[in-house]
Amino acid sequence: MITLVRRATALCVLGAALAACGTTGAEQAPRPAPSAPDPSPSPSSSARTPTLAPGPAGLTPVFEHGPRTGGTKDGKPVALTFDADMTADQGPRAASGERFDNPGLITALRELKVPATVFMTGRWAEEYPDEARSIGRDPRFEIANHSYSHYAYTDDCYGLPTVPKERMRPDLERAYTAFEKAGVPNPMPYFRFPGGCYDKTALEELSATGVTAVQWDVVSGDAFATDADAVTRQVLDGARPGSVVVMHCTRSAAPVTEEVVRSVVPELRRRGYRFVKVSELVGAANGHA
Known part of the structure; x- marks a missing residue:
């Protein structure tokens, strides 16, 4: 369940896809970044947001x-998680009309009453x-950190540009600054590495932030x-x-993600699954319900 040091490689399809889209360019200079994210719960929460204890030598837990x-x-x-990806240099593509959001997907999750991260x-x-x-602000969802830039925290990560070692923590913290500016309350102390790629150096550099790195198994x-239909089968077979x-x-x-969700959700419920946020699974891993 907890992997101390390894690199997630073949699992991340989107990392390769983004590389194919030509995500290049230097990382922008960061804005003043906050200190480690506040893991305090939202007003509706009755307990501290669960995180994992640091790994050996204080490494960021995974x-x-x-x-x-x-x-x-x-x-x-089972937890459905959704990466809202946009790299630091894709502003011109967004300005030309490319959509990096998916309002229909969020609507589907709300209609189906599915918690998600x-x-x-x-x-x-x-x-x-x-x-x-x-x-x-929707209590059905929780927002977690996927970096500011969506640049890789290791070398050789599906062709993504790389965040230098000394910029890793500022890049993570800059995302929390962006969330605050957008009016996002209580973002979670969870971090997903761009491309799913990490190594010991990345885990060391982020250890002071107090985040739990969240990967996946499906x-x-x-x-x-x-x-x-193929994506739906892959989720159902792996869950x-x-x-x-x-x-x-x-x-x-x-x-096709919205269509997949509208098929996967009722079928998994028929099979006896219930949908939860990542925080509930992390809490369960800590021995809490």
């Missing part, structure tokens, strides 16, 4: 899935502040997919109690 206990009488828990880049929050604020394959499913909230890069 979470991949919750307990495989089969769930409770309420159902087997959205891993958002700071650049996405800057481009779509009204949507970021709306998602963040790859939906929705990035640039055109066959919604297990405690699973974290990675999908995307990026209309141009994942055009």
Whole structure:
């Protein structure tokens, strides 16, 4: 469940897809960044936001899935997560009409009453502040950090530009600054590495922020997919109690995700699953319900 040091490689389809889209360019100079994100709960929460204890030598802990206990009488828990990706240099593409958001997907989740965790880049929050604020203020969702730039925290990560070692923490913190400016309340102390790529150096550099790195154990394959049925089958075949499913909230890069969600949700419910946020799975991993 907790991987101390490794690199997630073949799992991240979107990282490769973004590389194919030509994401290049130098990282922008950061704005003044806040200190480590405040892990205090939202007003509706009655307990401190769960995180994992640091790994050996204080390394940032890594979470991949919750307990495989089969769930409770309420159902087997599974978390749908959505990466809201936009890299730091994609402003001109957005200005020309490319859509990196997906309002239809968010509407579908609301209609189906599905809790979800959205891993958002700071650049996405800057481009779509009204949507970021709306998602963040909806108690059904929680927003977590996917970096500011969506540049890789290791070398050789699907062709993504690389954040230098000394810029890793500022890049993460700059995302929280963007969330605050957009009006997102109480973003979670969870971080998803761009491309899913990390190594010991990255875990060391982020250790002072207090975040828990969140990976996944089910790859939906929705990035640039055109066959919604194939993506649906992949999610249904991979889901297990405690699973974290990675999908995307990026209309141009994942055009069939809304359709997939509308198929996957009722079928997983029929199979006895219930949908939870990542925070519930992390809490369960800590021995809390």
